[in-house]
Amino acid sequence: MAKEITPRAEDYSKWYLDIVKKAGLADNSAVRGCMVIKPLGYGIWENMKSVLDGMFKETGHLNAYFPLFIPKSFLSKEADHVEGFAKECAVVTHHRLMNNPDGSGVIVDPSAKLEEELIVRPTSETIIWNTYKDWINSYRDLPLLINQWANVVRWEMRTRPFLRTAEFLWQEGHTAHATKEEAINEAELMHEVYARFAEDYMAMPVIKGAKTDSERFAGAEETFTIEALMQDGKALQAGTSHFLGQNFAKAFDVKFATKENAEEYVWATSWGVSTRLVGGLIMTHSDDEGLVIPPKLAPIQVVIIPIPKPDPVITEHAEKIAAALKANGVRVKIDTDDQKRPGFKFAQYEMEGVPVRIGIGKRDLEKNVVEVARRDEKTKESISLDSVAQHVTDLLVEIQNNLFSKALAFRESHSSKVDNFDQFKEVLESKGGFIYAHWDGSAETEAKIKEETKATVRCIPNDAVEEDGVCVYSGKPSKRRVLFAKAY
Amino acid sequence: MAKEITPRAEDYSKWYLDIVKKAGLADNSAVRGCMVIKPLGYGIWENMKSVLDGMFKETGHLNAYFPLFIPKSFLSKEADHVEGFAKECAVVTHHRLMNNPDGSGVIVDPSAKLEEELIVRPTSETIIWNTYKDWINSYRDLPLLINQWANVVRWEMRTRPFLRTAEFLWQEGHTAHATKEEAINEAELMHEVYARFAEDYMAMPVIKGAKTDSERFAGAEETFTIEALMQDGKALQAGTSHFLGQNFAKAFDVKFATKENAEEYVWATSWGVSTRLVGGLIMTHSDDEGLVIPPKLAPIQVVIIPIPKPDPVITEHAEKIAAALKANGVRVKIDTDDQKRPGFKFAQYEMEGVPVRIGIGKRDLEKNVVEVARRDEKTKESISLDSVAQHVTDLLVEIQNNLFSKALAFRESHSSKVDNFDQFKEVLESKGGFIYAHWDGSAETEAKIKEETKATVRCIPNDAVEEDGVCVYSGKPSKRRVLFAKAY
Numbered sequence: 001m002a003k004e005i006t007p008r009a010e011d012y013s014k015w016y017l018d019i020v021k022k023a024g025l026a027d028n029s030a031v032r033g034c035m036v037i038k039p040l041g042y043g044i045w046e047n048m049k050s051v052l053d054g055m056f057k058e059t060g061h062l063n064a065y066f067p068l069f070i071p072k073s074f075l076s077k078e079a080d081h082v083e084g085f086a087k088e089c090a091v092v093t094h095h096r097l098m099n100n101p102d103g104s105g106v107i108v109d110p111s112a113k114l115e116e117e118l119i120v121r122p123t124s125e126t127i128i129w130n131t132y133k134d135w136i137n138s139y140r141d142l143p144l145l146i147n148q149w150a151n152v153v154r155w156e157m158r159t160r161p162f163l164r165t166a167e168f169l170w171q172e173g174h175t176a177h178a179t180k181e182e183a184i185n186e187a188e189l190m191h192e193v194y195a196r197f198a199e200d201y202m203a204m205p206v207i208k209g210a211k212t213d214s215e216r217f218a219g220a221e222e223t224f225t226i227e228a229l230m231q232d233g234k235a236l237q238a239g240t241s242h243f244l245g246q247n248f249a250k251a252f253d254v255k256f257a258t259k260e261n262a263e264e265y266v267w268a269t270s271w272g273v274s275t276r277l278v279g280g281l282i283m284t285h286s287d288d289e290g291l292v293i294p295p296k297l298a299p300i301q302v303v304i305i306p307i308p309k310p311d312p313v314i315t316e317h318a319e320k321i322a323a324a325l326k327a328n329g330v331r332v333k334i335d336t337d338d339q340k341r342p343g344f345k346f347a348q349y350e351m352e353g354v355p356v357r358i359g360i361g362k363r364d365l366e367k368n369v370v371e372v373a374r375r376d377e378k379t380k381e382s383i384s385l386d387s388v389a390q391h392v393t394d395l396l397v398e399i400q401n402n403l404f405s406k407a408l409a410f411r412e413s414h415s416s417k418v419d420n421f422d423q424f425k426e427v428l429e430s431k432g433g434f435i436y437a438h439w440d441g442s443a444e445t446e447a448k449i450k451e452e453t454k455a456t457v458r459c460i461p462n463d464a465v466e467e468d469g470v471c472v473y474s475g476k477p478s479k480r481r482v483l484f485a486k487a488y
Numbered sequence: 489m490a491k492e493i494t495p496r497a498e499d500y501s502k503w504y505l506d507i508v509k510k511a512g513l514a515d516n517s518a519v520r521g522c523m524v525i526k527p528l529g530y531g532i533w534e535n536m537k538s539v540l541d542g543m544f545k546e547t548g549h550l551n552a553y554f555p556l557f558i559p560k561s562f563l564s565k566e567a568d569h570v571e572g573f574a575k576e577c578a579v580v581t582h583h584r585l586m587n588n589p590d591g592s593g594v595i596v597d598p599s600a601k602l603e604e605e606l607i608v609r610p611t612s613e614t615i616i617w618n619t620y621k622d623w624i625n626s627y628r629d630l631p632l633l634i635n636q637w638a639n640v641v642r643w644e645m646r647t648r649p650f651l652r653t654a655e656f657l658w659q660e661g662h663t664a665h666a667t668k669e670e671a672i673n674e675a676e677l678m679h680e681v682y683a684r685f686a687e688d689y690m691a692m693p694v695i696k697g698a699k700t701d702s703e704r705f706a707g708a709e710e711t712f713t714i715e716a717l718m719q720d721g722k723a724l725q726a727g728t729s730h731f732l733g734q735n736f737a738k739a740f741d742v743k744f745a746t747k748e749n750a751e752e753y754v755w756a757t758s759w760g761v762s763t764r765l766v767g768g769l770i771m772t773h774s775d776d777e778g779l780v781i782p783p784k785l786a787p788i789q790v791v792i793i794p795i796p797k798p799d800p801v802i803t804e805h806a807e808k809i810a811a812a813l814k815a816n817g818v819r820v821k822i823d824t825d826d827q828k829r830p831g832f833k834f835a836q837y838e839m840e841g842v843p844v845r846i847g848i849g850k851r852d853l854e855k856n857v858v859e860v861a862r863r864d865e866k867t868k869e870s871i872s873l874d875s876v877a878q879h880v881t882d883l884l885v886e887i888q889n890n891l892f893s894k895a896l897a898f899r900e901s902h903s904s905k906v907d908n909f910d911q912f913k914e915v916l917e918s919k920g921g922f923i924y925a926h927w928d929g930s931a932e933t934e935a936k937i938k939e940e941t942k943a944t945v946r947c948i949p950n951d952a953v954e955e956d957g958v959c960v961y962s963g964k965p966s967k968r969r970v971l972f973a974k975a976y
Contacts, residue, residue, distance in 0.1 A: 036554050043551070066525075106560060151556055
């Protein structure tokens with residue numbers, strides 16, 4: 001396996017594409033902007049899904065599935081929503097093909113035009129709230145706590161694998177509540193669930209906060225976000241949770257009878273994370289040698305490699321170690337391929353980000369040891385056969401923690417407080433990262449800062465300290481610093 | 489919960505729709521032919537997925553994900569395939585909407601017409617084989633064993649929830665092999681996996697066999713099927729596995745270098761099961777009181793109901809029993825709702841097919857017993873508190889086996905050997921079911937029998953005994969009986 005990864009320092013964007021390609025995470029497809037997710041990329045997503053699904057169920061949500069298609073007229077029902085979403089999307093206009101009379105293949109059958117065009121869902125609020133109208137009559141039907149795992153399509157012009165693709169995979173929670181307070185609590189709870197997932201599983205530290213008016217989800221009254229910092233100093237919006245007020249209930253006329261038998265509109269939330277998280281994982285931890293995967297999400301956590309190749313004695317030891325690791329709940333693979341040399345395999349698993357590699361050689365076995373190599377720090381040590389299973393099990397925890405610590409240290413060293421616009425621009429240019437600055441709260445100022453620097457308000461952090469200051473751009477008074485960054 | 493299920497004897501088709509609706513399995517949607525899968529229906533599908541996914545991984549397959557859209561031209565590349573699939577499908581022609589200048593909502597932006605129309609995948613052979621071209625170069629890249637969980641769309645005119653919907657959820661395996669023999673073995677292996685899943689998990693006995701030329705998958709050289717018998721005497725094709733020969737490799741020019749460095753086309757299989765299985769499960773086991781779910785696939789296997797309502801003593805016992813059941817791996821729910829009466833709850837869980845109900849009442853507790861009711865036989869017995877967890881754990885196994893035995897007995901009593909066409913029609917009319925008859929092997933005869941009786945050859949059973957006979961329709965010689973039935 002030739003390495004040929006562009007170093008991050010040389011071209012971060014190219015480095016990212018190299019990792020995606022050489023580690024076998026995704027491929028371009030024949031359809032513009034749509035990627036093929038290869039087994040390793042999908043394996044990481046499967047592990048993410050499995051953890052998140054468990055967290056959703058623990059918090060009382062059930063899964064359901066709603067149609068891929070949305071009647072065009074639905075998109076017009078919520079005014080802000082249509083502005084934000086209805087534009088760049090895949091439109092189904094016909095339902096039949098026919099043989100081309102000239103024999104050259106198939107053409108669209110003009111007689112099979114749909115009465116109303118269907119939109120491939122860019123998000124499902126409209127079709128789901130149209131359904132909830134039938135499901136909700138009384139306070140007894142609330143709260144309704146539903147999640148959907150699905151594919152969605154947004155016709156993006158500039159795409160990058162995982163980070164921005166025309167079709168992507170995601171989950172979207174859609175909940176209905178009797179009171180405003182309960183809906184806000186739900187949106188905050190899922191915000192917290194996302195933050196916990198990002199930090200505890202992806203080892204990716206995040207800043208929790210609220211979006212500004214201009215960055216809010218189309219149709220939401222409040223959007224909570226988790227923002228992570230990538231190695232190139234740009235922010236990644238990694239998950240959002242929206243308090244939708246009664247906007248969709250009003251648009252789709254979803255009312256319920258209260259305990260007091262009054263009639264009220266239902267309160268709503270929605271929240272989602274997507275395959276974009278795989279992009280975030282890559283950009284948070286990987287290095288110039290290839291992918292680095294936090295152990296908790298790694299499809300293979302430990303690979304055992306016979307050196308120089310499998311033989312009965314080595315295989316016996318490999319299987320014993322594998323069995324002990326499996327008993328500890330570790331996902332382990334023995335590489336029994338006898339066509340490839342160990343050096344080739346080392347490079348391959350390094351590229352693919354397997355957290356721990358165990359090399360078993362004849363000479364080591366004579367000394368009753370094996371070689372344990374960790375991917376994150378690229379260090380090796382000899383470990384005695386008797387303790388290797390426990391050692392490696394513990395090491396996986398250590399690697400998980402180390403990746404989080406390193407990412408947190410990077411973020412800390414790339415977070416700056418600035419107090420004027422020259423400093424703002426200077427920091428943004430020199431090292432990028434998160435910039436905490438005072439802002440006057442106006443959309444005009446936000447737009448001008450974006451125009452002049454490409455930096456946006458990522459969020460108003462939950463833990464922002466109340467302090468008097470002046471906006472770095474307008475000089476107007478401000479009560480707290482907000483988080484600025486250039487973003488993906 | 490009002491019961492109001494149409495009895496099967498009165499109108500089987502209406503009974504089915506009643507079950508789907510009243511048990512809360514699925515709903516109609518605003519989009520023609522697309523259903524909303526509600527939490528109970530989706531919960532069954534999730535359990536099916538989880539078991540099948542495990543079986544696929546055990547047999548060496550990895551999951552991946554390919555685009556939702558297929559360029560129109562791809563469908564013309566494999567001649568038989570386009571004939572069978574390209575016609576009734578959702579066609580994306582535009583990628584943008586715009587505000588209607590008259591202010592009445594959104595319209596399709598005529599300037600955003602795609603150069604080549606995209607088809608929402610009806611199945612993914614074409615887009616996948618177009619990708620495999622890049623993945624396969626040498627025998628070292630083979631076998632390639634990939635599965636995808638996805639949604640697909642076929643623009644069906646007459647739809648029924650789960651059984652036939654415009655959009656449905658499924659898995660599609662797509663494998664590539666160096667030799668014909670290996671590909672046939674793979675198709676047979678997955679055929680066997682499907683049969684094992686149907687019988688061991690769905691408790692639905694199936695006949696394994698091969699499809700005739702006219703019933704074969706478009707583009708396949710051999711289609712293996714599992715055929716189940718529903719309670720109304722009609723067959724359900726529950727899963728198919730295809731040996732595709734080199735057809736798709738040739739259509740997409742996928743060759744590999746052999747060990748001997750010759751260049752050859754790759755051999756292929758594909759295989760799939762879908763949410764149709766949920767329909768099969770409903771129609772195999774349910775009764776006039778509602779849904780019946782085999783325990784292995786039931787989202788809730790045991791429900792514990794306090795009688796007449798929760799109180800501290802009852803709750804304590806309920807939690808103890810629940811904990812003991814959970815320790816045995818049982819999915820259990822305690823119904824703590826104190827707004828509904830036990831009778832209402834009994835009817836609800838009966839409708840929803842929960843395999844076992846445990847009623848805990850004060851008076852029973854004084855005698856140190858609880859009431860255990862099984863959904864399949866609708867019998868009840870008093871079981872001592874000390875042994876209830878083990879008793880119920882064992883009972884779930886018994887119910888699973890009992891459902892299979894009952895379904896098998898039904899199939900046996902609705903399988904007939906017939907030796908002439910009058911008898912064929914008479915049996916088909918009087919009791920329906922599976923008919924084993926001699927057939928001359930010609931597509932003409934098959935078509936005529938279908939035309940005159942609506943029965944089709946479901947399969948040439950794997951275990952068909954070689955015997956000399958004459959075709960029930962043409963009187964021509966035949967070497968074995970094939971399986972006829974009317975089918976969904």
